[in-house]
C-alpha cells in the first residue's frame with residue numbers, strides 16, 4: 621500500500637498489571653521520516669515499539685504498519701526491529717543466524733552489502749556468545765535489516781556501542797533514510813537524536829507531550845542566553861524579556877525569554893561586540909518539557 625503512512629497509531633493504550641504504560645496515544649509517521657522517540661525511563665517508549673511490532677496486545681487502540689496489521693507487517697518483512705533485549709542463540713555462529721533469518725524473508729538484503737552496511741565484517745564466523753556488547757548490537761542491526769524492510773524500529777540501538785561504533789551506526793542510518801527507509805528509534809542519547817532525526821516525539825507518562833522538528837522542540841523552551849562584551853556605562857536596565865543579568869569582567873550574559881525582542885533593543889542602543897546567542901539544547905528542552913508534565917495527568 622504505497623500511500624499508507626509507515627506507522628499509524630490511534631488511541632493506543634497499553635496496560636500492564638497495575639500500570640497504564642501508554643495512554644490513548646496517537647502517532648502518524650509518513651514513509652521516509654527519521655523519528656526519535658524520547659523520554660525518561662518508564663515513559664512508555666518500548667511499550668509503543670512493542671505494540672507496533674505486535675509483541676503486546678494493546679488494551680485499546682489501533683496500529684497500522686504500512687497499512688497492515690503489526691503481525692502481517694512483521695510476517696511480510698515490512699518491518700525490521702532492534703529491541704532492547706533482542707535474543708540471539710548463543711552457540712550459533714553469526715553467519716548461520718544471519719543466513720537463517722535472511723532465508724525466512726521473501727526478499728532478503730544481499731549478504732555482502734548487509735555485512736558492510738551493518739559493520740559486521742569479520743564477525744560471521746564468531747559464535748554469538750563471543751561477541752562484545754557493541755558487536756552484538758551490530759549483529760542485531762544486520763538481523764533487523766535482513767529482510768530489506770522499508771520500516772526500521774530501533775529501541776536504544778546504540779546503548780552498548782563505543783563512540784566510533786555510534787558514529788558508524790548513525791552514518792548507516794542516514795544512508796538508509798536517504799534511500800527512502802523510515803527509521804523510528806528510541807534513545808536516551810539526545811545529541812544523537814538532534815543530529816539524526818527529522819522529527820522528535822517526546823513521551824512522558826504514556827502520552828506524547830511534544831512532537832516536531834528538533835528546532836521546534838528546542839524552541840518550546842523559553843530561554844536563551846545572550847552574551848557580549850559591554851562597553852563601560854552600557855545601559856542594561858529596562859531591556860525587554862530579560863530574566864537575569866550576570867557580569868564577568870566586561871562580559872555580560874543576559875537570560876531572556878524572547879531573544880529577538882532583547883536583541884532588537886540592544887542593537888538599537890549600540891553595537892554588540894563578541895555576541896554569542898545560545899539556544900536551548902535538545903537535552904535542555906526535553907528535560908524542561910518532561911519536568912512540566914505532571915505525572916498521572918493522563919489518568
Ligand SMILES: Nc1ncnc2c1ncn2[C@@H]1O[C@H](COP(=O)(O)OP(=O)(O)OP(=O)(O)O)[C@@H](O)[C@H]1O
Pocket residue numbers: 636637639640641659660661662663664665666667668
Ligand atoms: N512487562 C511489564 N510488566 C509490568 N509493567 C511493565 C512491563 N513493561 C513495562 N512496564 C511498565 O510500563 C511503563 C513503561 O515502560 P516502558 O518500558 O515502555 O518505558 P520506556 O520509556 O521504554 O523506558 P526505558 O527508557 O527505561 O526503556 C513503566 O512504568 C514500566 O515499569
